[in-house]
Amino acid sequence: MMVTSNRGRWVALALLLTAVFMDMVDNQIVNIALPSIQRDLQAPSWALQWMVTGYTLAFALTLITGGRLGDRFGHRTLFVLGTAGFAAASLAAGAAPGVAVLLVARVVQGVFAGLMVPQVLSFIRTEFTGADQGKAMGFYGMTFPIGGLAGPLLGGVLTQADLFGWHWRAIFFVNVPIAVAAAFGAALAMPARRPQARGGADLIGVLLLAAALLAVLYPLVQGRQSGWPGWAFLLMVAAIPMLGLFAARQRARQRRGQLPLIPLSLLRGRAMRYAIPIMLIFYCGLAAFFVLTLYLQGGLGYSPLKTALAMLPATVGIVAGNGIGMPMAPRLGRGLPMFGLILLLAGTALLAAAVLRYGSELTPWQLALPVLLYGAGLGLGASSLMLIALGEAATSDAGAASGLLNTVVQLGMAAGPATVGTVFFDRLAVDGDFVVATRNSLFAGFGLFAVALLACLLLPRQSQPAATDTNTGAAVREIPG
Incomplete structure (x- = not known):
């Protein structure tokens, strides 16, 4: 089923890619501002590391659940929710009075980014075909390197410019108007498709998958810096039976006609x-x-x-x-x-x-x-x-x-x-x-x-x-x- 206006779907794609660009910039821009954050908030080194790691893990752990929720409740609904939540978390990060609030805000940013980003590929899959689908995927592919390049440059400019006396806080505040505009624009431009996937949420499946992914990702992110201790390898091995349990649960849900988190x-x-x-x-x-x-x-x-x-x-x-x-x-x-x-x-x-x-x-x-x-x-x-x-x-x-x-x-x-x-x-x-x-x-x-x-x-x-x-x-x- 296609968007009735050919122009409308490209406008909607542009809005979705704006959010992907914002996510890429935000992920890169924080690295530039870490020294300023450390000086201003007296943040210890471990906290600086978790401002990056916390976002990365929260984002990665939410992607599959976010994508499936889009199938269940509509990709427009989840994109608008994710983008609005990202804006709110960015506002909280920029206004953070201390390290603890900033760390929590970064994790929440990652969660809402995980709800937002999967809807973009879903939109490309459902609304484009043939050469147009290839072209749309090409634009999607371009967004990441441009965002990756723009992040460090914008981080340096915003931190040095000290707009309104915000200093490093500007790197978070700049997300707010962009995310709000993308959310409102997407609510108007994205088609209101009837959700095609039916069934209740698989909360146990979500927890099993999150635990398995965390058992793999955390050692990969932290292992080398810690000298590859024994616990890193034990965690990755522990992910195997957790994934086995997850697969068995998905197979059972599919046999019973219930909605699986990942259709096998x-x-x-x-x-x-x-x-x-x-x-x-x-x-x-x-x-x-x-x-x-x-x-x-x-x-x-x-x-x-x-x-x-x-x-x-x-x-x-x-x-x-x-x-x-x-x-x-x-x-x-x-x-x-x-x-x-x-x-x-x-x-x-x-x-x-x-x-x-x-x-x-x-x-x-x-x-x-x-x-x-x-x-x-x-x-x-x-x-x-x-x-x-x-x-x-x-x-x-x-x-x-x-x-x-x-x-x-x-x-x-x-x-x-x-x-x-x-x-x-x-x-x-x-x-x-x-x-x-x-x-x-x-x-x-x-x-x-x-x-x-x-x-x-x-x-x-x-x-x-x-x-x-x-x-x-x-x-x-x-x-x-």
């Missing part, structure tokens, strides 16, 4: 089944690129601004890759993420060669081509993998699929620093050689991308979206590959 039928389709591990490997490998920023700042003494400018070609590549490639996604199928991964392999190899050849003499100009290729590959690979997996979900399960895929992204991004980052820091601890440590990390990223490229052969050449309600079972149709 989602995982029966070939595209979704293989796209999930490929995405985990893909996002884990991306940590090598962020290690490069550590090399530029720690090894070469680049300022944050100079580092951001050196990484600018990646943003250009991501925008170009999404803008040119994604409208062709329905025709190219698995060929598009494979081409994106080939570009990533080329960019990673050229980055390693540049680091080894130029060492301490490395300049942003020498990084421009490999960083551009890396960005183009990232843009094509990330968006096309998401689109291939999402295409198999029935519209009644679009929110559950969106939440699941966004959670996979968060898991991959948490696993990256825990694996590729460990390669970097362990080698750096030996003799402080940034060049060798960076080279090893880039090699690790190259290996992960190579595995992901080969795994893409398991995806169907093309897949057609499921057309039936999957509360009782999905009808997934594939063209064999």
Whole structure:
């Protein structure tokens, strides 16, 4: 079922992407303001860390539940609720009189962001088809790097400008009018669809899934900084039986005709089944690129601004890759993420060669081509993998699929620093050689991308979206590959 006005759905998408942009900026902008927050509130180091970690965990733990609630109560309802809640939490964070209130506000921000963000992919899945769906996914893919680049820049500007004497508080207050405008605009522009998923909430399932995800994410986020203690591995092992119990409960609910949190039928389709591990490997490998920023700042003494400018070609590549490639996604199928991964392999190899050849003499100009290729590959690979997996979900399960895929992204991004980052820091601890440590990390990223490229052969050449309600079972149709 489509929005009656073609222009209206693009306006609605723009409003939804504004909220995604705001979430990305907020996630990045806080890092810049942490020193100011520490001075003003006399915040201890552990509190500063949890201002970032608390948001990340709350966001990741809410995504699947937020997506499924969108299926149950309507994606417009959940988006407006999430955006309005994000605005209120931002206001509370900006007005926080002390560390405790600020920490709670950051966690609440993460929860409402987890309700808000999955509705965007759900909207793309349910309201666009064919080339328009590829184009919409391309815009979605562009939003993240632009937000990631804008975050540090806006953080520096707002903190230094000291608008109205707010200083660091301005980074939270700026969210309020944007979020309120997005909520009101979405309430008017998004279609009022009748919820397609029926059934009561699975509170036990929510708790089981949250506990399992927390048991995986918390060690990944904190483990390396704590020296990988035994409890980190025990927690991750404990997640296995919790996930088993969760899967058994979802299967039982589906047999009884009750609404499962994650329809297990989602995982029966070939595209979704293989796209999930490929995405985990893909996002884990991306940590090598962020290690490069550590090399530029720690090894070469680049300022944050100079580092951001050196990484600018990646943003250009991501925008170009999404803008040119994604409208062709329905025709190219698995060929598009494979081409994106080939570009990533080329960019990673050229980055390693540049680091080894130029060492301490490395300049942003020498990084421009490999960083551009890396960005183009990232843009094509990330968006096309998401689109291939999402295409198999029935519209009644679009929110559950969106939440699941966004959670996979968060898991991959948490696993990256825990694996590729460990390669970097362990080698750096030996003799402080940034060049060798960076080279090893880039090699690790190259290996992960190579595995992901080969795994893409398991995806169907093309897949057609499921057309039936999957509360009782999905009808997934594939063209064999």
